[in-house]
Amino acid sequence: MILMKDITRDGNPVLRQVAKDLTFPLDSEYQKLATDMMAYLVNSQDPEIAKKHQLRAGVGLAAPQVGQSVSMASLLVPDDQGNIIFKETFVNPVVTSESVRLTCLSEGEGCLSVDKVIDGYVPRPYKTTIQYHQVDGTEKTIRLKGYPAIVASHEIDHLNGHLFYDRINAADPFKLAEDTVVIS
Numbered sequence: 683m684i685l686m687k688d689i690t691r692d693g694n695p696v697l698r699q700v701a702k703d704l705t706f707p708l709d710s711e712y713q714k715l716a717t718d719m720m721a722y723l724v725n726s727q728d729p730e731i732a733k734k735h736q737l738r739a740g741v742g743l744a745a746p747q748v749g750q751s752v753s754m755a756s757l758l759v760p761d762d763q764g765n766i767i768f769k770e771t772f773v774n775p776v777v778t779s780e781s782v783r784l785t786c787l788s789e790g791e792g793c794l795s796v797d798k799v800i801d802g803y804v805p806r807p808y809k810t811t812i813q814y815h816q817v818d819g820t821e822k823t824i825r826l827k828g829y830p831a832i833v834a835s836h837e838i839d840h841l842n843g844h845l846f847y848d849r850i851n852a853a854d855p856f857k858l859a860e861d862t863v864v865i866s
């Protein structure tokens with residue numbers, strides 16, 4: 683199982699590389715990687731298992747965060763009651779359209795690969811359309827809005843070598859465009 687010791691941390695060059703696309707059928711190695719990444723997220727959101735294995739809770743995990751520069755990321759997004767509202771592993775995801783309107787989390791963002799707290803709003807598109815493949819090769823197009831769109835954007839950023847704080851306005855970290863949807 684993936685543990686915190688396996689998570690690459692900011693400063694590791696793999697986090698700044700553009701991950702390479704995968705080909706289908708996926709090698710068993712990458713099928714296992716997808717299973718392991720999702721298992722990390724499931725375990726990390728279970729208070730008992732997370733405590734036992736000292737897992738930091740996560741809603742998304744991208745392959746470069748476990749040292750693999752390949753275009754794959756898992757998402758497990760709960761609502762504020764803890765019910766899962768989006769669960770998927772993206773392979774070779776591409777953002778095909780996104781809204782001009784932005785959204786951000788009122789608390790800012792964190793990342794399993796970034797150990798320190800970095801304050802500031804992280805503006806991202808409020809709505810996004812993503813084309814990707816599932817692990818079995820099925821092509822999908824989905825439209826996401828609000829919190830799941832934020833998580834998807836954060837994970838796809840990882841596949842392009844970006845970290846969340848790259849999107850924080852360095853001069854004024856809490857400055858937002860007027861119609862930004864702030865999610866608390």
Ligand code: CO
Pocket residue numbers: 792793794795836840
């Ligand atoms: Co992250």
